Amino acid sequence: MNLADSGLVDYFISAASITDIFYILNKHIKDEEKTKKYLKSLLEIVSIAGIDEACIKNALDSSWKDFEDAVQHEASIQIGADYLVTRNTEDFKSPFVEVMAPSEFLKKFGK
Numbered sequence: 001m002n003l004a005d006s007g008l009v010d011y012f013i014s015a016a017s018i019t020d021i022f023y024i025l026n027k028h029i030k031d032e033e034k035t036k037k038y039l040k041s042l043l044e045i046v047s048i049a050g051i052d053e054a055c056i057k058n059a060l061d062s063s064w065k066d067f068e069d070a071v072q073h074e075a076s077i078q079i080g081a082d083y084l085v086t087r088n089t090e091d092f093k094s095p096f097v098e099v100m101a102p103s104e105f106l107k108k109f110g111k
Helices: 002-006 015-029 032-042 053-061 067-078 102-109
Strands: 012-014 047-049 083-085 098-100
Touching: 012 015, 012 067, 015 032, 015 047, 015 067, 047 067, 053 067, 067 083, 083 102, 098 102
Parallel strands: 012 047, 083 098
Antiparallel strands: none
């Protein structure tokens, strides 16, 4: 987050992830207005990678075993991402975007 905040990287999260973040955060803090405030703050630092019809169709047509992973992958291709950062690197084998774990990303770009 510090890298995105400093402008050293452009940080995207998928539109699908926002609903997951909202659910998990609100479940923890149990205050919908605070949750919305935190998400609005997050959106000052990160951009949203949209998920449109083409993204969903490409994911459905892919050979990926996990549909959610396929959607994340298609969203990363759609925005022209250089890297897809995930803790689930074994399920993300792609010739279109370099996949790395958060620790690898921080080693490469962190200060």
